[in-house]
Amino acid sequence: MQRLKTLFTDHPASVxxxxxxxxxxxMRFSAMLMLAAGAALVHAVFPFLCxxxxxxxxxxxxxxxxxxxVASATRIAAE
Known part of the structure; x- marks a missing residue:
């Protein structure tokens, strides 16, 4: 069970x-990427937009x- 917990917490802890x-x-990052993809699609069809x-x-x-x-990696290296 502990191994399962670390699968979900190790990477977030690293940042x-x-x-x-x-x-x-x-989730916010994904939403922004979808917005960028939509803008790129609009631009592909209408090059004068976006x-x-x-x-x-x-x-x-x-x-x-x-x-x-970077801050956490620096802190860990210093320990």
Whole structure:
């Protein structure tokens, strides 16, 4: 049973989050990716619309995620 718990908590803990915090973050992230995909689809059909929307969303998501876990990794390495 403990092994099952760690399957759901190890990764969230690696980015300093609880399971529920990580779930909420991942759900928002997924929603933003779907929005970016929709904007890209609109842009594919109508190239004059949403010309930078998808790339702007993806850049914002990258900024929010590329350093996640760095603080906890630094803290663990120092211990």
């Amino acid at each position: 300093d989050e609880s399971y529920l915090q990580h779930l909420a973050f991942a 010309s930078k929307t998808a790339s702007r969303i993806v850049a914002r998501l990258y900024d929010r995620t590329h350093d996640r876990g």
